[in-house]
Amino acid sequence: MSCCLSITLSKSKMLSACMRQVVRRYHNCTGKRKYLSDMFYSPAKSKHKEEYSCKSHRLLLANDIIYPCHSGAYYLLPFGQRVLEKLTRVIDDELQAIGGQKISMPTLAPSKLWRKTERWNTPELFKLKDRAETDYCLGPTHEELITDYVRQLHPLSYKRLPLMLYQITRKFRDEMAPKYGLLRGREFEMKDMYTFDATEENARVTYEIVCNAYDKIFKRLNLPFVKVAGATGNIGGKLSHEYHLPADIGQDQLLICEKCDFGLNKELVGAGDDEFGKHCHLKEINGIEVGHAFLLGTKYSEVLDACFVDKDGNTQVTKMGCFGLGVTRIIQASVEVLSVDDNIRWPEVIAPYHVCIIPQKEGYMADKFFSMANDLYDKLDSLPNLHDEILLDDRTQLTVGKRIKKANEMGLPYIVVVGRKALEEIPLFEVIETSEKRTFFASAEQVIEHMKNIQTV
Ligand SMILES: [Zn+2]
Incomplete structure (x- = not known):
């Protein structure tokens, strides 16, 4: 009797475990419920040898958000990919709200254009040849390609300006010392927007509009960001601002005013305009650069001949701006500044x-x-x-x-x-x-x- 009963019990136990499996499979097939045991995971203590270099790098590796591939390049695992897609949606929302239109440009860029703008000898370019020995680079940024495209729109009416085109794509940079995981990789996801206006005055208005959209993006992510005057560097141009997340491991030294919202990259000190020193009380902090805005003027449009036709029928050179956001970098920089102890903290809206x-x-x-x-x-x-x-x-x-x-x-x-x-x-x-x-x-x-x-x- 007792023997019989125990057989019946264990049978029913097995059956119900079995039923649970079936239910689980069925729901997964229909894509309905997400069970953690069915999610992709690296096997416990998986075998990569990568040593972490900062807190966020360690947390992303330990929680299967990223997995190292080769120097400065990572697999984004399913949770990481979901975060990337959500962040992309936030960026799309805010940029399309100001009239930005999303495109996608080739990664492979012909050397011809890069020689015209005298950027072909940039040391960070990844260069390669096709079978006909023609030189190309893997685009780290796309001023050349977008400007050459706008050139071909001729005759472009002033009525169609401003043009605000952007993409979110893979970019490549042959970093001398890749470090800190996604913060300084050789292959990364970047958002780059290019704007074309009729006059410099209009280009400045557009510049402010895009900067406001950046402010909104970082506010939606609830990130403690600072916006500082930046150097124009290799991109060139007339006016520039950088967006940073303050963090000890940040590679940039910033001077931030404790009384007003003025700040600048330390690189700029002594570059001429030191007016701010009189009224401001500056303190030095480190920042991780996550965004950059440039008012380019005609630096590229002049050389590459990107013109428009004004209301009197005259052809004029467009006035440009360009605006970057390091998308994969924002992901890790957020984890760096928000996480507590051994627990990842995401900007809540983009949690996996x-x-x-x-x-x-x-x-x-x-x-x-x-x-x-x-x-x-x-x-x-x-x-x-x-x-x-x-x-x-x-x-x-x-x-x-x-x-x-x-x-x-x-x-x-x-x-x-x-x-x-x-x-x-x-x-x-x-x-x-x-x-x-x-x-x-x-x-x-x-x-x-x-x-x-x-x-x-
Ligand atoms: Zn101040």
Whole structure:
């Protein structure tokens, strides 16, 4: 009798485990629920030999956000790719709101144009030849290609200006010393916008508009950024600003006024205009450069002949601006400045997932906990802002504590534990807000009410 019973029990246990597998597979096939055990992971303590050089580099490697490929180049793993795509959406939103139009230009750029602008001998260019021995470079920036394109629009009416074209693509730079993971790589994702105006006055207005869009991007990401006057360097031009995230490992020294919002790159000191010194109280900080704006004037449009036709029918040279954002660099720089202890902190809107649901460890009433976790998943996933933002950590062989630790390390902003209180008459769930370090119990309705205002992109 007792023997029979135990066989029946273990059979039913096996069956239900089996059913869970089937349910899981089915949901994955239909792309419905995201279970952590089905997500791609590098095997524990995977074999790369890369030594980290700063906190964010270590956290991105340790949490399978990136994986080293070769010097200054990385695989972006699924979580990293999701962050990149979300950041791209934020940038697209703000640049398209000011009239920016997205394009994509070839990475392979012919030397002919780079010789015309006298930039072919830049040491950081990656150069290569095709089978006919023609020289090319892998574009680190695209002033030459975009300006040559605008040249071909002739006759371009003044009515069509300003033109604001941008792309988010891979860029290449033969860095002498690649370092700090995504912060200083040889291949990276960059947003570059180029603007064309009829007059310098208009170009300055456009410059301000794009800088305002940059401010909005960094504010949406809730990042502590500073905007400083910058050097024009190899790009050239008349006016320039840099966007930095203040961090000890930053490669740039900045002088920031403690009284007003004036700041400049230390490179500029002694470059002529030191007027600011009289009123400002400057302190020195290090910054990671994440964005750069240049008012170019006619530096490229003159040489490459990018013209427009004014209202009197005369042909004139366009006045240009160019605006970069280091997209993969923003990802790591954010982790560098926001993370606490051993836990990644993302700008919340671009976190890889927003909510991680953790059901009770396997054992007593395991199926009940698991199905309640699934129900909660479906309810949260049906909120417009949280669709595809929920992860269920189904590794129920692990304790709840271990799984909370992992979700916290990965920087998932909200954790919901389906634990013993879920069996009470009104089921209660434990909500952990990782960035606020706040924990509370709430019913399913309250959890939904609380989470329907989470900002996502
Ligand atoms: Zn000041």
